[in-house]
Amino acid sequence: xxxxxxxxxxxxxxxxxxxxxxxxxxxxxxxxxxxxxxxxxxxxxxxxxxxxxxxxxxxxxxxxxxxxxxxxxxxx
Numbered sequence: 001x002x003x004x005x006x007x008x009x010x011x012x013x014x015x016x017x018x019x020x021x022x023x024x025x026x027x028x029x030x031x032x033x034x035x036x037x038x039x040x041x042x043x044x045x046x047x048x049x050x051x052x053x054x055x056x057x058x059x060x061x062x063x064x065x066x067x068x069x070x071x072x073x074x075x076x
Contacts, residue, residue: 001059001068003034011038014045021046025055025071032058035067042067 007024009017017037025033037046043060046067050057056070 001034002032003068004028004031006034007036009035009037009039013039014041017042018045018049021049021069022053025069026075028071029075030071030073032068032070035069036065037067038065 005024005028007021009020012020017039021033021035035046039045042065043062046069047057047060049055050069054072056072058068058070060067
């Protein structure tokens with residue numbers, strides 16, 4: 001899947017992961033970020049975070065621990 005940037009979050013836990021994810025997505029409105037996240041909570045945490053923050057989770061590949069997220073374009 002197409003992406004504009006890539007970030008390997010490695011084993012970062014939910015708190016650190018979403019803080020850094022927000023900062024990265026805010027710098028790239030409307031673009032797609034491919035995130036690799038190895039934390040065991042990521043499959044639940046990332047989709048929930050995307051719903052709460054209005055960023056679109058476009059795809060998830062569990063085998064690669066990869067998530068494609070489109071950053072919303074209306075960051076304040």
